[in-house]
Structure formats: structure tokens, C-alpha cells
Amino acid sequence: MPAPAIWTWWVKTSAVGSRADKHPVPANVRFQYGTAGFRTIASVLDSVLFRVGVLAALRSKKLDGKTIGVMVTASHNPEQDNGVKLVDPRGEMLDTSWEAHATTLSNASTTDDFVSELAKFVEKLQIDLAKPARVVYARDTRPSGPALVASLEDGLRALGAEARNAGVTTTPVLHYLVRAINTLGTKDSYGEDSEEGYFQKLSSAYLKLVAPRQTPPPLLIDCANGVGAPIATRLATYLGDRLSLVLENTAIDTPGALNNACGADFVKTSQKLPPSLAGRLQPGQRGCSLDGDADRLMYFYIDQRNQFHMLDGDKIAALVAAFIVDLVKTSGLESQMKVGVVQTAYANGASTKYLTERLPVKCVPTGVKHLHHAAESYNIGVYFEANGHGTVLFSPAAQETLQTYEPSTPAQATALEHLRNLNQLINQTVGDALSDMLLVEVVLAHKAYDGSDWDSLYVDLPNRLVKVVVADRNQFKTEDAERQLVSPPGLQSKITDLARRFEGGRSFVRPSGTEDVVRVYAEAGSKPQADELAFRVAGLVYDFAGGNPTSRPKEFI
Ligand SMILES: CC(=O)N[C@H]1[C@@H](OP(=O)(O)O)O[C@H](CO)[C@@H](O)[C@@H]1O
Numbered sequence: 001m002p003a004p005a006i007w008t009w010w011v012k013t014s015a016v017g018s019r020a021d022k023h024p025v026p027a028n029v030r031f032q033y034g035t036a037g038f039r040t041i042a043s044v045l046d047s048v049l050f051r052v053g054v055l056a057a058l059r060s061k062k063l064d065g066k067t068i069g070v071m072v073t074a075s076h077n078p079e080q081d082n083g084v085k086l087v088d089p090r091g092e093m094l095d096t097s098w099e100a101h102a103t104t105l106s107n108a109s110t111t112d113d114f115v116s117e118l119a120k121f122v123e124k125l126q127i128d129l130a131k132p133a134r135v136v137y138a139r140d141t142r143p144s145g146p147a148l149v150a151s152l153e154d155g156l157r158a159l160g161a162e163a164r165n166a167g168v169t170t171t172p173v174l175h176y177l178v179r180a181i182n183t184l185g186t187k188d189s190y191g192e193d194s195e196e197g198y199f200q201k202l203s204s205a206y207l208k209l210v211a212p213r214q215t216p217p218p219l220l221i222d223c224a225n226g227v228g229a230p231i232a233t234r235l236a237t238y239l240g241d242r243l244s245l246v247l248e249n250t251a252i253d254t255p256g257a258l259n260n261a262c263g264a265d266f267v268k269t270s271q272k273l274p275p276s277l278a279g280r281l282q283p284g285q286r287g288c289s290l291d292g293d294a295d296r297l298m299y300f301y302i303d304q305r306n307q308f309h310m311l312d313g314d315k316i317a318a319l320v321a322a323f324i325v326d327l328v329k330t331s332g333l334e335s336q337m338k339v340g341v342v343q344t345a346y347a348n349g350a351s352t353k354y355l356t357e358r359l360p361v362k363c364v365p366t367g368v369k370h371l372h373h374a375a376e377s378y379n380i381g382v383y384f385e386a387n388g389h390g391t392v393l394f395s396p397a398a399q400e401t402l403q404t405y406e407p408s409t410p411a412q413a414t415a416l417e418h419l420r421n422l423n424q425l426i427n428q429t430v431g432d433a434l435s436d437m438l439l440v441e442v443v444l445a446h447k448a449y450d451g452s453d454w455d456s457l458y459v460d461l462p463n464r465l466v467k468v469v470v471a472d473r474n475q476f477k478t479e480d481a482e483r484q485l486v487s488p489p490g491l492q493s494k495i496t497d498l499a500r501r502f503e504g505g506r507s508f509v510r511p512s513g514t515e516d517v518v519r520v521y522a523e524a525g526s527k528p529q530a531d532e533l534a535f536r537v538a539g540l541v542y543d544f545a546g547g548n549p550t551s552r553p554k555e556f557i
């Protein structure tokens with residue numbers, strides 16, 4: 001269908017066409033707006049950033065000039081990668097229905113195609129181009145960031161958007177800013193629309209929550225040589241002597257250092273202490289790792305025998321959910337406030353058991369947007385991916401109750417005050433490593449726990465994650481929150497039979513949404529058993545997908 005002439009005319013006569021010419025699409029690259037936005041090698045992203053600028057401005061126009069956020073980051077990926085994601089007015093991730101539009105616009109191969117796609121899009125969504133457009137954007141510390149931001153700015157300029165540069169900051173700060181800007185001066189005001197406002201909000205809630213508690217020993221933070229370093233440095237000044245932060249891996253200007261053998265993803269995947277922390281983290285001391293844009297958090301400690309213990313997103317969920325449930329009970333709000341937890345199939349079975357004994361638990365498909373959405377169905381919804389991304393959401397009804405509830409005893413009043421402060425402390429827009437870190441510190445201080453007390457809430461079931469490279473991962477289809485395969489036919493029953501033969505055996509298979517692989521997860525009563533189950537299932541997957549027997553990985557059984 002040809003684009004309506006009026007829109008084609010508008011797009012051509014506006015600055016879009018001529019500016020788009022300066023940002024040609026590289027040959028033979030296919031872009032996709034996935035769970036984490038666009039993410040790939042930075043050198044091919046120029047045209048994507050320009051087009052995202054145009055799209056962000058259009059999204060703002062569509063939403064009556066509300067401010068849209070754009071974050072330039074590739075999170076825990078290697079330094080040579082970069083990426084970009086959009087943030088909706090309430091500080092949440094871009095509405096899913098726009099992901100496909102982003103993909104289509106980014107793949108139009110010439111300026112003419114792009115202009116024509118744009119025209120169709122404006123027409124289809126009935127976007128009133130006379131409306132204002134407002135966009136706030138930020139980037140992480142990657143060397144490719146400044147040039148990509150310049151391309152983004154060109155796209156924003158092409159649509160005459162009012163653009164605000166939030167500089168170099170974390171993903172959660174950018175999400176905070178978007179919500180703060182859009183609620184400024186309203187009864188739902190989220191805070192001052194500045195980094196200062198963010199630090200103020202978090203630190204004042206933290207200081208109130210720990211006021212009567214003992215100051216804990218220093219906490220070591222592995223900043224992944226990323227943007228968490230400057231932001232945590234500033235946060236530390238607001239915490240004063242109530243929490244001393246020892247920052248490690250802060251080399252944001254050292255080429256190649258970002259996420260290299262450090263950071264939350266390294267800790268989760270290798271289940272090891274980053275080598276750079278050897279000798280820095282004392283036995284018994286609490287440590288944690290952020291990822292490259294500081295939205296994931298992993299805790300850990302080493303015991304007196306130098307053994308490493310990882311406290312992942314599941315352990316954070318267990319710690320925090322149990323604490324909140326206790327506060328809700330103590331405050332007398334139990335009948336009015338439903339607290340629940342959301343996990344994915346990757347949650348360790350021991351965590352699911354621990355949590356299920358205490359509160360409702362839901363399992364949803366991988367990807368933060370699914371968890372976030374499901375958590376909104378509770379009054380207080382705790383969600384964490386095992387990899388350390390998560391937060392706790394307070395529904396509007398819960399916030400109202402917290403404001404209006406009249407406690408009848410001093411104990412109820414104290415618990416209520418704690419819940420109110422937690423609502424201020426916890427980032428309501430997205431997983432936030434620094435906010436989550438303060439949350440964990442609050443619970444540890446209240447419970448007088450050290451790392452090992454926390455760790456012993458439950459014992460992780462040994463597990464193994466294996467990647468299988470197949471010709472076409474799209475032939476793998478799942479149901480039941482990704483725990484059952486429906487295609488290829490016949491494979492699921494073989495996996496089920498196999499898992500049954502292992503004590504405590506559980507295994508599932510799903511196509512990755514971010515890499516061209518199929519992931520196999522397995523749990524069993526011992527580490528060798530978990531490994532064996534994972535490699536047996538990986539072998540089945542490889543064979544079912546028609547893998548070449550001569551290049552079959554030798555560890556597959
Ligand atoms: C097993 C695993 O850790 N999967 C990660 C990974 O998704 P995959 O779809 O498995 O590639 O990246 C996602 C985005 O960062 C994250 O949400 C998810 O938890």
C-alpha cells in the first residue's frame with residue numbers, strides 16, 4: 001500500500017529525509033528491538049540511534065508531549081557493543097506493541113524506504129505531528145557512547161523535539177528521571193527531576209530505615225568498571241558514616257576493562273569471585289557486583305576457608321519478601337495487603353520452595369517486562385530474575401493504604417513507617433542495583449544477619465546452564481512459562497523421562513531471546529548429577545535439531 005501523500009510530503013519537507021541520509025543503514029545487518037532494546041556491536045548502530053531519536057519523538061507526540069526516555073547502553077555486554085532502549089512516561093519499559101515498529105523502522109534499508117515506513121506509521125497510529133515532543137536521554141560509559149548520542153540527537157532535532165541530556169548515568173537513574181519529570185508538581189510526584197533528587201530520595205529513606213540499627217562493616221562494591229562507579233561514589237556521600245562503601249573496579253577510562261572478568265554477569269555465570277577482588281574482599285565481608293549499567297546486583301562473601309558463596313537474585317527475593325511479609329503482618333495490614341513473588345523458570349528450585357511456604361509465587365517467561373507486569377497484580381509484588389535484576393512494586397492501592405492506615409499500637413506504627421520508607425527506597429520503575437543494594441543492607445541490618453546467615457535461608461540446588469547452537473532456534477517453542485517444550489514434537493517427553501531418573505532432577509529448554517542459541521537448564525541433588533542431566537538434555541536438543549554428528553560438542557552425552 002503506498003504511503004498517504006500528505007505524510008510522505010511532510011516527512012520529505014521536514015528535516016527527516018535529509019538528516020536520515022547522513023545515517024545510512026549498514027549492509028547485511030538485521031536489527032531487532034528485543035527484551036533489552038537494540039543491542040549489538042556499536043560500529044553498526046549509527047542509523048539505529050538516529051531512527052530511535054525520531055521514534056522517541058513520535059512516541060512523545062502520540063502521548064501528548066509526555067517525556068520519553070532513551071538509554072544508550074549495552075549493560076553487561078563486552079565494551080565494543082552498545083545498544084539503546086526507550087522508556088515510557090511512567091519510567092517503565094517501552095510498550096510492547098511499539099517494539100515491532102522500532103524493528104521495522106530500523107530495518108528500512110534506504111532513506112526513501114525509511115521515509116515511507118515513517119509516513120505509514122504516523123498515519124496508522126494517527127500521530128498528531130503538531131503535538132510537542134519531549135525526550136530525556138543518557139548513556140553509560142562506553143567509548144562508543146558520545147558518537148551514538150550525537151546520532152540520537154540528530155534524530156530528535158529532525159522532529160524538533162525538546163531534548164534533555166541527562167549525561168552519563170545508570171539505566172535506573174534515567175528511568176527515575178522519566179517518572180520524576182512526568183509527575184513533577186502532581187500529587188503523584190516521584191521526586192525531584194535530577195540525579196540529586198534520586199540520591200536524596202534513596203538516601204533519606206535508607207537513613208530512616210536503619211536509624212536505630214548498628215552501622216554494619218564496610219560493603220565492597222564491584223562496579224564492573226562501568227557507570228555504577230561514579231554514581232555509587234556520589235551515593236556514598238549521601239550515606240555518610242551510616243554505610244561505608246568500598247568501591248572496586250572503577251576504571252571507567254581503561255580501554256577494555258568494562259565488564260571484563262568482573263560485574264554481576266561474570267559472577268552469576270562463572271559463580272566465582274572476580275579475580276580483581278582476590279585479597280580485597282576479606283573473609284566474612286559482604287561484597288556485591290553491579291553490571292555495566294547498574295541495573296543488576298549480585299551479592300557474595302568468602303567464608304573462613306576461602307570458599308566463595310554467591311547470593312543471587314533468588315536469594316535477594318527470599319530475603320526481601322520474607323522481611324516485607326513480616327512487616328505487613330506486624331503492621332496489622334495482612335488482610336488488606338497481598339504480597340506475592342514473581343520468578344522465572346531459572347529460579348533455583350530451593351528458592352521457589354522457600355518462598356512458596358511463605359507467600360504466593362508466580363512463574364512467568366524470561367524477561368523483565370513479564371516479571372514487572374505480573375508483579376503489578378499484587379499489592380506488593382516482589383520480582384527478581386536469578387541474574388539479579390528485580391525490584392519490589394507497591395500498587396497504587398497499597399500506596400493509598402500506607403498513607404491512610406491508622407495503626408493501633410506502637411509496634412504497628414513502627415512497621416507501617418518502615419513500609420512507607422521502603423516504598424521510597426525501592427525504585428518503582430525498574431530493577432536498580434543501587435536501590436536494591438540499600439534494600440538488602442536494610443534487611444541485613446534489621447535481622448542482624450551477615451552474609452552466611454542470609455545464605456543459610458535455604459541451600460541452592462546444584463544447577464547447570466548450557467548453551468546449544470542449533471541451525472534454527474525458532475523451531476523450539478514452549479508453554480507453561482517456558483517450562484515445557486511443545487516443539488520439536490517428542491522432545492519434551494524425553495526430557496521429562498530423563499529428569500525423572502535424577503534425584504531432585506528438573507530440566508527445561510527454551511530458545512534464548514538475546515543470543516542465537518537454545519538454553520538448557522538442569523538441577524539435581526548433586527553438582528555432578530546436575531551437570532550430567534544438563535549435558536544429556538543438551539545432547540538430545542542437538543540431535544533433535546538435526547545437528548551435525550561430526551561437530552557434536554564432546555561434553556554432550
Ligand atoms: C538465562 C538468562 O540469564 N537469561 C537472560 C537473557 O535472556 P535470554 O532470553 O535467556 O537470552 O538476557 C535477558 C536480558 O538481559 C535476561 O532478562 C534473561 O534473564
Ligand SMILES: [Mg+2]
Binds near residue numbers: 076291292293295296
Ligand atoms: Mg543491565
